[in-house]
Amino acid sequence: xxxxxxxxxxxxxxxxxxxxxxxxxxxxxxxxxxxxxxxxxxxxxxxxxxxxxxxxxxxxxxxxxxxxxxxxxxxxxxxxxxxxxxxxxxxxxxxxxxxxxxxxxxxxxxx
Numbered sequence: 001x002x003x004x005x006x007x008x009x010x011x012x013x014x015x016x017x018x019x020x021x022x023x024x025x026x027x028x029x030x031x032x033x034x035x036x037x038x039x040x041x042x043x044x045x046x047x048x049x050x051x052x053x054x055x056x057x058x059x060x061x062x063x064x065x066x067x068x069x070x071x072x073x074x075x076x077x078x079x080x081x082x083x084x085x086x087x088x089x090x091x092x093x094x095x096x097x098x099x100x101x102x103x104x105x106x107x108x109x110x111x
Contacts, residue, residue, distance in 0.1 A: 003045050006038030014046065018053045026050045 003009050013033050023029045026047050035042070 003049065004035060004038065004042035006042070007033075007035050009033050009035060009042070011049070014049050015053075018050065024050075024054070 001011050003011055003014055014029055017023045017029050017032045023032050026043070029035075029046060029050060035046075
């Protein structure tokens with residue numbers, strides 16, 4: 001959804017700017033996203049989005065004991081060749097017990 005129709009700035013643009021860590025105020029978001037003076041109807045929504053983000057960020061910090069350092073997200077454990085995380089339980093694929101010829105067919109019915 002558009003936050004600023006005059007400048008074609010979307011909510012995703014604003015969220016990306018806030019999540020990137022370079023912006024903490026509406027003024028910084030306006031500068032980073034390229035807001036130019038227009039009708040001004042976006043200002044209230046932008047301030048609300050920044051406030052919501054800051055509140056959520058502060059709550060997350062309070063629950064976790066502070067901001068967490070950035071780290072790479074590991075690949076999904078089910079992906080072939082992906083490392084298995086410590087403590088993770090390996091499980092067989094859902095269709096491993098079904099013979100290849102019967103995969104994708106309906107189960108037999110009782111006669």
